[in-house]
Amino acid sequence: MSERRGIWGWIEDLLAEVEGAMIRPSWSASDRCLEPLVEVENRENEIIITADLPCVEKKEDISLEVSEDLLEIKAMLKQAVKWEKWGVVQKNIEFTAFKKVVALPERVKPEEASAVFKRGVLRIKLPKARRKFSLKVS
Numbered sequence: 001m002s003e004r005r006g007i008w009g010w011i012e013d014l015l016a017e018v019e020g021a022m023i024r025p026s027w028s029a030s031d032r033c034l035e036p037l038v039e040v041e042n043r044e045n046e047i048i049i050t051a052d053l054p055c056v057e058k059k060e061d062i063s064l065e066v067s068e069d070l071l072e073i074k075a076m077l078k079q080a081v082k083w084e085k086w087g088v089v090q091k092n093i094e095f096t097a098f099k100k101v102v103a104l105p106e107r108v109k110p111e112e113a114s115a116v117f118k119r120g121v122l123r124i125k126l127p128k129a130r131r132k133f134s135l136k137v138s
Contacts, residue, residue: 033099034081036073042105049124053098055079059117066110068129071102073122 026035041048063074108126
């Protein structure tokens with residue numbers, strides 16, 4: 001009986017997480033930033049993050065900060081995107097950059113990370129931090 005309740009609790013938590021992601025806006029008017037689309041692949045030995053950065057012209061316009069459990073992507077747009085009369089609340093918003101903070105599913109080695117930017121797509125490889133210990137049998 002408690003196992004069944006655990007499954008339902010897990011489903012409720014998952015639904016709350018999905019609902020929160022749907023309600024949260026994908027932009028920030030105060031920072032003038034859009035949130036890029038991001039895919040997180042959790043592979044056996046590495047985590048691969050793919051970010052869609054349209055309107056970003058060159059790799060020098062991208063800033064990445066990575067720690068063991070977080071990745072922050074910032075990128076300047078080639079030309080500002082302006083939305084006028086968008087909805088009832090927001091009017092005349094101009095976005096100049098992309099910004100996204102990604103919580104990584106496992107710890108990584110930030111010093112061994114690599115990134116490639118090609119045709120508006122950023123691909124980041126983050127090797128997982130795995131610790132091995134030798135044990136002596138007594």
